[in-house]
Amino acid sequence: MIHDVIIVGSGATGIASALGFSESGIVPLMLDVGKVPAKRSGIDGNFYDHRKKNDSFNLMIGPEYEGLYNILNNTSLPPKLTAPEMSFVTEDNAELSRTREEGFTAMQSFARGGLANAWGAGLYRCVSDELKDMPLSVEELAPYYEMLTQEVGISGDSDDLASFFGSVDGLLPPLNLSLKAERLYSKYHKKRDGLNKNGVYAGRPRLGVLSRNHGGRRAYMYQNNDMWLSDTPFLYTPAMTLQKLIDKQAVNYESGILVQRWSGDQGEITVYGRRLSDGIEVEYKCRNLVLAAGTINSSKIVLRSRSDFSTELPLIDNPLVQLPLLFPSFVGKKLETAAAGMTNLNVIFNFPEQRLQGSVIELTSPARSVFYEMFPLAARDNLRCMKFLSTSVLVLFLYFESNRENLSSVRLREDSVLTLKSKAYSFNRKLISRAAKAMRKMGALTSSRIARYSAPGYAIHYAGTLPMKEVPEGPYECDKYGRLNMEEGVYISDGSLFSYIPAKNISFTLMANSMRIANYISKRIRRS
Amino acid sequence: MPEFRNEADKIYRCLFEKTVPDDVAERYSQVIERIERIYPDDVRDVRKCIEQCKDLEALEIYARHTGKLPLLSAKFKIMVFLAETLPENYGQYINERDRVFLAYILLGTSVIRTAFKFIRGAIAIRVLRQ
Numbered sequence: 278m279i280h281d282v283i284i285v286g287s288g289a290t291g292i293a294s295a296l297g298f299s300e301s302g303i304v305p306l307m308l309d310v311g312k313v314p315a316k317r318s319g320i321d322g323n324f325y326d327h328r329k330k331n332d333s334f335n336l337m338i339g340p341e342y343e344g345l346y347n348i349l350n351n352t353s354l355p356p357k358l359t360a361p362e363m364s365f366v367t368e369d370n371a372e373l374s375r376t377r378e379e380g381f382t383a384m385q386s387f388a389r390g391g392l393a394n395a396w397g398a399g400l401y402r403c404v405s406d407e408l409k410d411m412p413l414s415v416e417e418l419a420p421y422y423e424m425l426t427q428e429v430g431i432s433g434d435s436d437d438l439a440s441f442f443g444s445v446d447g448l449l450p451p452l453n454l455s456l457k458a459e460r461l462y463s464k465y466h467k468k469r470d471g472l473n474k475n476g477v478y479a480g481r482p483r484l485g486v487l488s489r490n491h492g493g494r495r496a497y498m499y500q501n502n503d504m505w506l507s508d509t510p511f512l513y514t515p516a517m518t519l520q521k522l523i524d525k526q527a528v529n530y531e532s533g534i535l536v537q538r539w540s541g542d543q544g545e546i547t548v549y550g551r552r553l554s555d556g557i558e559v560e561y562k563c564r565n566l567v568l569a570a571g572t573i574n575s576s577k578i579v580l581r582s583r584s585d586f587s588t589e590l591p592l593i594d595n596p597l598v599q600l601p602l603l604f605p606s607f608v609g610k611k612l613e614t615a616a617a618g619m620t621n622l623n624v625i626f627n628f629p630e631q632r633l634q635g636s637v638i639e640l641t642s643p644a645r646s647v648f649y650e651m652f653p654l655a656a657r658d659n660l661r662c663m664k665f666l667s668t669s670v671l672v673l674f675l676y677f678e679s680n681r682e683n684l685s686s687v688r689l690r691e692d693s694v695l696t697l698k699s700k701a702y703s704f705n706r707k708l709i710s711r712a713a714k715a716m717r718k719m720g721a722l723t724s725s726r727i728a729r730y731s732a733p734g735y736a737i738h739y740a741g742t743l744p745m746k747e748v749p750e751g752p753y754e755c756d757k758y759g760r761l762n763m764e765e766g767v768y769i770s771d772g773s774l775f776s777y778i779p780a781k782n783i784s785f786t787l788m789a790n791s792m793r794i795a796n797y798i799s800k801r802i803r804r805s
Numbered sequence: 806m807p808e809f810r811n812e813a814d815k816i817y818r819c820l821f822e823k824t825v826p827d828d829v830a831e832r833y834s835q836v837i838e839r840i841e842r843i844y845p846d847d848v849r850d851v852r853k854c855i856e857q858c859k860d861l862e863a864l865e866i867y868a869r870h871t872g873k874l875p876l877l878s879a880k881f882k883i884m885v886f887l888a889e890t891l892p893e894n895y896g897q898y899i900n901e902r903d904r905v906f907l908a909y910i911l912l913g914t915s916v917i918r919t920a921f922k923f924i925r926g927a928i929a930i931r932v933l934r935q
Contacts, residue, residue, distance in 0.1 A: 328895055332891060333890040333891075333892075334828070334832065336890075337889065338832070338887065338890055342835075342836050344886060345836060345886055348879055349840055349843070606905075608905060608909060608912070609900065609904045609906070609908025611903050612899050614899075644886065645898040645899065646885045646886040646889045646898070649882060650882060654866070654915050654916065654918075655862050655918060655919040655923070656819055656862045656866065656881050657819070657862060658916075658919050660820060660897065661911050661912065661915050662912065664899065664900050665900055665912060666908075666912070668900055
């Protein structure tokens with residue numbers, strides 16, 4: 278059987294692609310490894326109420342000691358990825374995609390729904406100046422942004438950030454702020470004119486978290502359990518749309534398949550994969566192949582298909598700095614157990630040199646133990662700090678745009694190991710100081726001296742390996758519809774296409790672009 | 806695994822001034838060899854320290870700040886995580902009511918206490934080496 282379309286991967290872009298095809302009545306075959314959560318901890322209430330009455334070992338640490346992953350492996354994964362119920366997101370990564378990391382921490386996922394199972398659900402539109410060097414305009418993406426806004430259910434507000442985050446049409450009301458975030462936001466409003474004059478703007482984030490019931494899913498209940506559970510209806514994941522498409526028979530979903538390469542012959546593409554249950558090689562035939570396996574994996578499939586073991590593809594990511602924000606009047610206050618433990622506010626630092634985006638994150642969701650090692654005191658004293666100081670801290674995730682100085686690379690070796698290379702990112706420390714100064718004006722105690730510089734790859738916003746160009750030239754460039762140069766019917770549909778990432782999470786733009794590409798392929802199929 | 810039970814108890818006492826609960830001791834015993842594999846050179850020294858040192862907390866803060874015995878600090882961290890999952894320790898981790906004044910006093914004394922522990926730790930490590 279020859280399929281019209283095969284999509285590889287079920288992450289945010291794979292699902293957006295399938296959604297795009299479903300709009301045109303085309304039913305693609307989706308090939309995916311498709312790991313699913315193995316266990317359910319069974320809590321359905323407030324995380325802290327549960328912990329008061331129950332031994333939470335299975336919920337917080339897990340029988341395989343997943344919660345201790347960072348200590349046992351000397352790494353620093355974000356806390357959500359070490360929650361036991363989230364372990365399926367990175368399960369068997371080392372076996373399924375062998376990598377050698379030289380200064381670059383690569384995060385991949387072979388889960389049904391991809392890495393987005395553990396995302397912070399920040400879904401921001403790009404504005405015109407953020408698509409620089411791309412053969413793509415905001416106007417072209419607009420209809421797809423709108424469809425996705427409906428599908429996902431995005432909370433947000435029409436505030437000072439609207440000019441940076443794009444249209445507010447279709448947004449749900451914003452989530453409630455935590456007490457500290459409320460303090461910060463009210464201080465911002467008091468000093469707004471001065472801050473705006475210096476290019477600093479604050480407002481509510483655009484989150485794929487429901488502030489009211491939407492599309493048959495219930496609204497967020499402020500229970501701090503979303504970090505620990507894999508199936509929270511209020512926090513959108515692509516796996517939700519996938520299930521809907523499967524139910525409507527708008528996609529044929531085949532899991533347990535690891536796609537390795539393709540070969541093409543006169544418009545017919547053969548996709549080669551390995552069935553994981555028995556290790557047998559399998560083949561599928563199609564006329565159009567859409568690679569949406571994530572930047573790193575799609576690049577691997579392309580390099581392997583061409584048996585290219587020497588080319589180094591460029592890899593970009595958002596350099597990230599974490600800046601703790603202390604609120605002295607909250608030291609010793611009781612922990613706000615019913616706050617939204619996620620991004621509460623965004624701050625845009627629109628400096629003349631470059632624009633930075635800050636996400637102000639409330640820290641009520643992780644285990645308190647995460648903060649233990651952040652203090653320099655003796656063990657018992659650190660426990661006290663953890664208890665009394667962690668109630669007074671927010672953290673500002675400060676994203677920088679990608680740039681040539683911080684370029685990393687990907688190369689496939691003959692033994693199928695993917696080498697990811699990067700040198701330590703360089704940061705413009707003056708900009709961090711200015712951002713810290715602005716946060717101090719908003720009432721937070723902070724300094725650029727206590728900033729934590731994240732290692733390359735930590736932001737998990739990978740892109741740039743197979744860039745989209747108006748006129749593609751090299752073999753690893755794509756045209757404006759994602760078609761890989763020198764290939765017939767092979768399309769790239771994920772972050773690989775973006776040769777530049779603005780200082781923001783571009784997942785939403787990647788999804789919209791993926792729908793746009795699916796729309797283009799659908800039109801071609803209909804014409805032929 | 807009696808030696809790990811003993812080790813778990815010593816670290817737990819350091820942190821909470823109580824005997825280690827059975828569940829925590831068992832979980833600690835199950836995971837501790839995994840962390841020892843990461844720091845094989847430290848295993849013997851750290852086990853000796855835990856067995857012989859009277860003020861393990863002092864030793865740990867000194868070791869942490871001087872970059873010595875990272876295994877010892879890792880064992881403390883593991884215990885902190887394991888202990889948090891018990892409902893009986895909830896109040897040790899979560900501040901359930903406003904205690905602003907007390908918090909500032911405790912944080913102030915913590916700094917002084919840490920300095921004292923650091924000096925004690927420096928002495929303890931010399932004694933252990935002799």
